[in-house]
Amino acid sequence: MKGLLRDIYNNVLEFVRTFGAFQLFFLRIIRHSPRIVLRRPGLVIKQIHNTGALSLVIIMVCGFFVGGVLGLQGYSNLARFNAEDSVGTVVALALIKELGPVITALLFAGRAGTALSSEIGLMKATDQLSAMEMMAVNPVRRVLVPRFLGGVVAMPLLVAIFTCTGLFGAHVVAVDLLSVDVGAFWQQMQLSVDIKDIREGVLKSFVFGIVASLLAVWEGYNAIPTAEGVGRATTRTVVITAISVLILDFMITAVML
Amino acid sequence: MVDYSENLIEIRDLMYSRGARVIFKDMNLTIKRGEVTALMGPSGTGKTTLLRLITRQLIPQQGAIFVNGVDIASLNQRDLYSLRQRFGMLFQNGALLTDINVFENVAFPLREHTKLSNRLIRHVVLTKLHAVGLRGAADMMPAELSGGMARRVALARAMVMDPDILIYDEPFVGLDPISMGVIVRLVRRMNDALGITSIIVSHDVAEVSTVADRSYLISDGKVAASGSPDELSAAKSELVRQFMHGMADGPVAFHFEAPDYAEQLLGRDSE
């Protein structure tokens, strides 16, 4: 019994300690960000390109099929109420408010997040970060900040692309295959999607971008500098990002309601 | 008072441990300006760790390290970084940045710290690459280099800012005899011509003897012996003789700390 309590105590302590360190890390990244943006924008642009290009194909393919399946499900469910014409609205709201940001963040974690963690972890394991330290170059500023900012900028763009290909997928299914009236599809959507809905999606995509990028560079930077340690850090990136994104999604939705 | 003009680096009563394992205890060591100093010792004694302490990549639990008479523990980040710009360090495995090519690796410190024109950078980088015999490899990526080549590129990178102090961690490992000779002469020449202070970590007794002015033999967390290479090879101490002449038996255990061999082989599992 006593052992159990002690275990719980130690785990809670460890959690609080890690969470505190994570927040300090976040502040450190933020503190160095303006300087990098102003003085070395090239570094950030290169990383936007890297992370964005890495995820682009997978985002578009997944977006298309998620939109398509929403079109199918929406059509068959709405048909029970003779409301097939609203399928555009249903799909658009689902994509813009929820599935666009959430699924993009999950795919981002799996594709770009893991790549970031393993790259940074390997740089640590092969003394590249120490070598920078020795060349009087701060690796947090030179390596982590541009990668973090790249992810933060890339995420909203990827969400927008995901949402658009999703709408296109839904259009193909509903209008081309199930012959919903094309005018009704788009007009209903236009009438019922509010700027407030879009704001919710944009807010989420920014929050998820910060969280997913921060977790990826954090896990890489704190990886145990061995092959096994880097592998484990990569896995943790996906798992922790997925959990954080889903919890935050719930919280943001609840607040915005 | 210590004469700082002569002693570039002073290590006093250093204590450093990793977890329960004490790596240095009451270690005292001096590195003189303008000399080539060799740090020798069996692998795993903490030579790399000592270099990281000297450059404050690690911080000792006790004791102090002075560079130019300044306690490096007292430096803030800005001062530390300006001190490090005067150091050039060659890491054990090169530690080249893997996402840029050889040329950009050597140019990296210049691009980060100076506003030199591309033309000038090109000139400096090619000169340094030429000195290590790898001007022809400028466009290759680090992954395409052999271990010895990577270390030579790393040497070019360490020299590119014209440092006052060059630190080499195991520079001779994996070099063929020809590049070894070239590198040894290069180390010596930079010392004599440019007045650079060099610290070489190595267990290659023969090579070190040809280049070092002074050697420290580190064992069991302390300086076990010091002196010129000749003094060390002539030394009577059993430990020094064992190391200098490569004998398996002697005061330095070849085996890492372990339970008794026979007992472990014959004994049942302790579960």
Ligand SMILES: Nc1ncnc2c1ncn2[C@@H]1O[C@H](COP(=O)(O)OP(=O)(O)O)[C@@H](O)[C@H]1O
């Ligand atoms: N990151 C680390 N974590 C724990 N122990 C380490 C670490 N790095 C080195 N050590 C230990 O410190 C000791 C000294 O290592 P090192 O300085 O690399 O030795 P050397 O360079 O003399 O071969 C070794 O016993 C090693 O096991």
Ligand SMILES: [Mg+2]
């Ligand atoms: Mg070593």
